[in-house]
Amino acid sequence: MSREGIRIRFKRPLRQTAGMVASLLRLAGLDWPVPDFSALCRGQKTLAVQVPYRRADGPLNLLVDSPGIKFLGDGAWQARKHGVQGRRQWRKAHLAMDPATSDIRAVEFTPSRDGDSPVLPDLLGQIPESERIGTVTADGADDTRRCHAAIIARGATPIIPIRKNGGLWKG
Structure with a gap:
């Protein structure tokens, strides 16, 4: 799940989402960098979200x-x-x-x-x-x-x- 997906799923602001992702990565033992919330905010403006359309069988x-x-x-x-x-x-x-x-x-x-x-x-x-x-x-x-x-x-x-x-x- 992406940062944006986590933010929407848990209904949290960007600052809290960045902290939550950093905590999850720390708990998983991964030393991955997490962008600052201000970078997330700038990236969110140009983010194009594609909602998949689920098609049912038949008419x-x-x-x-x-x-x-x-x-x-x-x-x-x-x-x-x-x-x-x-x-x-x-x-x-x-x-x-x-x-x-x-x-x-x-x-x-x-x-x-x-x-x-x-x-x-x-x-x-x-x-x-x-x-x-x-x-x-x-x-x-x-x-x-x-x-x-x-x-x-x-x-x-x-x-x-x-x-x-x-x-x-x-x-």
Whole structure:
């Protein structure tokens, strides 16, 4: 494991990482030099990290959801206990995840007032055309003609529950 890998894995600043690596080398009986943390800091600016992509066998099966992320205002407990004070602002993170590898394959951020269904075609557009999609599983918010058409256009099978007020489509 590299110094940067150790720093990320143990969640330590560069100075502590340099000391930890020096201690590990001393315990191993190795007389190797360890760069000063300031050299590590300068080297970190030009470090190009390549995250390996783990490919699952077979077609890609996507799970799509849109959790809300609060970034301004009271927490839920405080609002319940003391009432809502001031503005609370949210953003939606629209995610498409591969359950076989737990990788997030596509992401879009929108204001909380925007719906889920207009974003699903954009998420599918982030997946390369060369990659075959087997199924797209989403919640009832994505049960629209546009979402179904976008999924079918990619050759995938939509797995979306019918909306509570849903019915059969004509034509």
